[in-house]
Amino acid sequence: MIKYVLEESGEDMRIDEHPILTFAKDKKIRFTFNGKEMFGYLGDTIAAALVDNGIMEFSKSVIHERPRGFYCAIGNCGSCNMTVNGVENVKTCLTLLEENMVVENELSEVIIND
Ligand code: FES
Numbered sequence: 001m002i003k004y005v006l007e008e009s010g011e012d013m014r015i016d017e018h019p020i021l022t023f024a025k026d027k028k029i030r031f032t033f034n035g036k037e038m039f040g041y042l043g044d045t046i047a048a049a050l051v052d053n054g055i056m057e058f059s060k061s062v063i064h065e066r067p068r069g070f071y072c073a074i075g076n077c078g079s080c081n082m083t084v085n086g087v088e089n090v091k092t093c094l095t096l097l098e099e100n101m102v103v104e105n106e107l108s109e110v111i112i113n114d
Pocket of ligand 1: 071073074077078079092
């Protein structure tokens with residue numbers, strides 16, 4: 001698993017200031033990713049919270065098993081599909097984070113629903 005941490009600068013991956021958008025950090029939300037405790041904020045998508053926690057590898061390509069990251073962010077590509085609270089193939093770029101969610105990536109197998 002690829003994990004990016006900006007340890008030298010101490011910065012996280014979140015945009016705090018933007019010329020036209022505002023990002024509220026009203027409520028901190030706990031969730032787990034592959035069993036590890038992480039935190040995001042109310043209003044985050046799962047994918048945004050994962051990137052903010054330094055997770056960049058969301059899935060692997062089917063044939064060559066190359067790492068796939070957060071790609072289209074609009075629900076079209078499937079690169080962000082993960083198992084969330086036991087439900088497979090959830091598009092984490094579209095799904096809002098909820099308290100105590102259990103998020104797992106699907107790196108070890110390809111799951112195709114009928
Ligand atoms: S990043 Fe493409 S569907 Fe989520």
